[in-house]
Amino acid sequence: MKRRKNIIKIAIDSPAAAGAGTLAKAISKHYNLLYVDTGKTYRVLAREKINNPKKFNLTFVKKKINKLRIKDLNKKNLLSNEVGTEASIIAKNKSIRNLVHEFQLKFAYSPPKRYSGSCLDGRDITYNIVPDADFKFFINANVRTRALRRYKELKKLKMKISFKEVLKSIKLRDKRDYTRKIAPLKKTKDSVLINTTNLSKRACFLKIKKIIDKKIKN
Numbered sequence: 176m177k178r179r180k181n182i183i184k185i186a187i188d189s190p191a192a193a194g195a196g197t198l199a200k201a202i203s204k205h206y207n208l209l210y211v212d213t214g215k216t217y218r219v220l221a222r223e224k225i226n227n228p229k230k231f232n233l234t235f236v237k238k239k240i241n242k243l244r245i246k247d248l249n250k251k252n253l254l255s256n257e258v259g260t261e262a263s264i265i266a267k268n269k270s271i272r273n274l275v276h277e278f279q280l281k282f283a284y285s286p287p288k289r290y291s292g293s294c295l296d297g298r299d300i301t302y303n304i305v306p307d308a309d310f311k312f313f314i315n316a317n318v319r320t321r322a323l324r325r326y327k328e329l330k331k332l333k334m335k336i337s338f339k340e341v342l343k344s345i346k347l348r349d350k351r352d353y354t355r356k357i358a359p360l361k362k363t364k365d366s367v368l369i370n371t372t373n374l375s376k377r378a379c380f381l382k383i384k385k386i387i388d389k390k391i392k393n
């Protein structure tokens with residue numbers, strides 16, 4: 176893979192439903208960056224595993240990843256709680272992670288020419304996928320706030336689920352993501368912490384924009 180030179184690379188890590196996706200999208204739009212929601216790459220595979228449990232093996236995953244396009248990450252059928260939970264199980268598998276990484280690296284370092292760079296969010300982006308990112312952020316919020324946000328999103332999509340179930344599954348995913356041996360979620364020393372618990376989307380966006388502009392304009 177040929178890496179593009181002189182592009183802006185932004186890496187974001189966060190636990191589930193902390194608001195990273197919303198922020199990453201706004202930042203990507205503002206700076207003309209390709210946005211990659213890396214959680215969705217695991218969710219695509221989780222959806223396949225739920226739909227075809229018998230077919231699901233490494234060869235199948237490899238084929239799926241080879242065919243995967245950015246637009247495939249926008250499908251509505253990836254948003255359920257069930258898919259998120261299955262994604263966090265799949266994400267513990269090293270061989271699967273290696274295959275997924277190829278896809279993520281390609282877009283992080285070689286976004287299409289029309290973009291000025293890339294912005295990836297996930298769990299291991301700041302230290303594993305784009306360790307040389309120009310900007311690194313760790314987006315967080317307390318667990319009840321995160322669960323409430325996810326609950327509202329799922330309700331909007333008319334999914335049948337209670338707040339209690341969402342809270343339980345977010346806690347379970349946190350545990351899996353923070354404690355797994357391979358590529359655990361963590362805040363690196365060189366990432367800026369943004370706590371979104373009591374901040375509006377606009378306020379978070381402006382906080383990040385200020386940090387980026389300060390460096391870009393110097």
Ligand code: C5P
Pocket residue numbers: 191192213214215217218259262263264266296297298299300348352
């Ligand atoms: O971000 P999202 O909730 O869609 O991610 C689903 C799951 O995928 C996470 O709980 C995590 O286990 C896994 N994931 C990961 N590494 C990433 C992004 C997501 O392990 N870079």
